[in-house]
Amino acid sequence: MSAPTPAPPAPTPGTAAAHSAAGVGTYAVIAAFLVLLTVMEVAVFYIPALRGVLIPVLLVLAAAKFALVAMFYMHLRFDHAWFSYLFIAPLIIATGLAVALLWVFHVFGTTGLPPGAGG
């Protein structure tokens, strides 16, 4: 049995209640978009004609889903800018490191992998 609920207080900047700019309707629309984008991803995967552009299309669709969740469900669009910095800066560094690591492993001949293993 839950306790009687008090009247909601005025939101304090930067606290949980401060990002109520997005309502339930917005969340539902975002959910619909997420479903739609996922359906498109799977469809693209199964359509042979799109084989040539499969990777860029899938990456764009995944990035769109990622951005929708981060901006609306994680409230980065409405919340204090510091939260965005704390998340996006590491995300960029992680992506940069991943790209650099793949580059170092794939572009040059010597990978440390045994012959015949694709190195």
Added chain:
Amino acid sequence: MAIGHAAAAPAAAVHAEARGLVAWLTTVDHKRIGILYGVSALVFFLVGGLEALLIRLQLAAPDGRVIGAETFNQLFTMHGTTMVFLALMPLSAAFFNYLVPLMIGARDVAFPRLNAFSFWAFFFGGLFINSSFLVGAAPNAGWFGYATLTEKPFSIGPHTDFWLLGLLFLGVSSVVSALNFLTTILNLRAPGLTFLRMPLFVWTTLVTAVLMLLAFPPITVALILLGFDRFFGTAFYLPGGGGSPLLWQHLFWIFGHPEVYILILPAMGVVSEVLPTFARKPLFGYVSVVYATALIAFFGFGVWAHHMFAVGMGPIADAAFGLSTMIIAVPTGIKIFNWLATVWGGSLRFRTPLYFALGFIAMFTIGGLSGVMHASPPIDLQQTDSYFVVAHLHYVLFGGTLLGLFAGIYYWWPKMTGCRLDERLGRLHFWLMLVGMNLTFFPMHFLGLMGMPRRIYTYAPEFGWGFWNLVATVGALGIGVSTLVFLWNAWVSLRRPEPAGADPWDGRTLEWAVPSPPPPYNFATVPTVRRRDALWLTKHPDARGPGLDDLAALVTPRGPIHMPAPSAWPILAALALLVLSAGALLHPAVVVLGGLLTVLGVFAIALEHVPAHAPRAAEHEEVNIGTTGLDHRKMGTWAFLGSECLFFGTLISTYLLYRGRSLSGPMPGDILNIPLTSVSTFDLLMSSFTMVLGVAAIQRGDARGAARWLLCTVIGGLVFLGFQVYEFTTFVHEGLGLTTNLFANTFYVMVGFHGAHVSVGVLWLASLWVLIRQGRLGPRQAVLVDIAGLYWHFVDVVWIAIFTLVYLIQ
């Protein structure tokens, strides 16, 4: 409970201080924790120093017989591990803990009990690694543990297991500590203390915290993969199974080079405080030093492969990493010139802290110059794995970090103890240490150029290395004597105290405005800062007026001050981690027990101060709001998620760079079930939708609705986990076990860790559901649901990436 500036208005009684040993075991006071870090780090420094002395005695003459080869391997491995992770890093942490809240005008750190947990995790982690000596199985593969030396076929027995488990243990401590200091500095600065008014030491702490948050996840992943190789038979670093030992080198140095800056930046911060005080001038080019500090951190992530020029990456990679390494010398040079300009023309007072600070500049410059030499691949190729590299790193980490931290010890000792250190003994310590280190490490340049490899336990006389090795050993003994002088000085200072007063150096920063040692609450009234070097400008105002509003108010209590209560849960939770780590060496049942105890400890810390009834918790929540108006817990959660980006980024990178390199099937295209995974992806996305509805409900005071949506989210999470169990089971039945091939290795570990995160989220949300049902969470505690939601959505976006990169792009 966290600390907030709301405490400026007395809210409750000061908690009764526990006494004796219990007080130290249960303390959450940042100053006591700082002292605990400092004393522990100095003890480990002595241990690491003894190991170094044994190494030097063995190498003093050709054909040394002091110790055998295996003992030598263990000593150099543990010397490096101890000095880096158990002495220098925690000694910096001692300063962070003691000084940062005082310097920013706060009463404690943002998360005092997590701070205590960080210390105890470090302490038990250090004991855990060193306990390996007791069973004759100390780590023996070098402090950077190159594969394949650390793999089962080449490292039989628990040597490497102690090392990898201990470093994972210490990593938990470091990341939690970094979260705490990042949040504290961003969110608890005194009113008016803008970023460009912060003391330089606070800046270097902030940047170090960022580096720790971002650099530790790659090494954590590297260690986890090594653990899988050793405990479960995967082949991440084994060429025979398709893996690459170079992956370890990359992951280690992606951590390892920022780690160098994690070690040196705090010492740079110390020097940047000491020089202006003893030159009686402001720091020259403060803003440029701040930017140089930030740039060093940023560039620090782009230079790692200069440690790997010898592996044959190719000319383009060599050139790129050589160039980036040369570029990083620029901000470092900016700092050195600014320090020199600070001293130039100053009214110098030659006290021991200044001696050490000047020694730091000279020795670090030598180490920096040999570092620039390493940026050139052809030169580096000649120096790799030779004693030249040993000389370089010791000029940086001993001549730089250690001398800088000793400057800090002499500078802040009066603040921490209320007593002075003897000046004559201090100078004797400095000169003995300076001469000793140069005798020890400068000849290593010659030895390296003469071709002496590092990590050899003895050498033949005809190589001609005997003379310089003897000189180095004499120098090491000199360092040992200098350390004894310091210990004697400290002992005399504490046994026959000579009161130092609140401000013995005519200091510039806020910690000198309060008594020595400071009271538990630090400041009777939280200061308002008007200018940089606030205290100095208050004591010596210029035409632009003082730096602080009311100096006297800082030390005159106007009533009781609310401070966090001591807690036993931090030490108990850290002990549970110790059980977990030890269990990996003993029995799976002990691992399970340790895991359960750790979960219990984390819940105990989290729930210790959640009030029994939501409406009564209004005041309780105010202490979690910083001077920025932001909630500590939310800021800490975002910083944690930033760190998690690096964790999953490393796991996904490992999967991608091993993609298509399996030596045998099944391959992803043979086995991945896209329709099934599409359904589980849909389920997880919808759980994010229900999660955000739960957050919205608790924010508007609809506890019943919040409970309902949280329950939906929990069910969604459980359904996703059910799909994952089904998928894994199916794969195993179709012949894809964990060790089948490289695809299986990477797939199961990456997807398994994502599943583990989902499990933690389910547990977290379920506990919040219970709290809401009990009436303990209302709209004022909505942030507790909000941060759980952030974690849940993060797990969701990670899955978005995995679904695309693993399942759809095959």
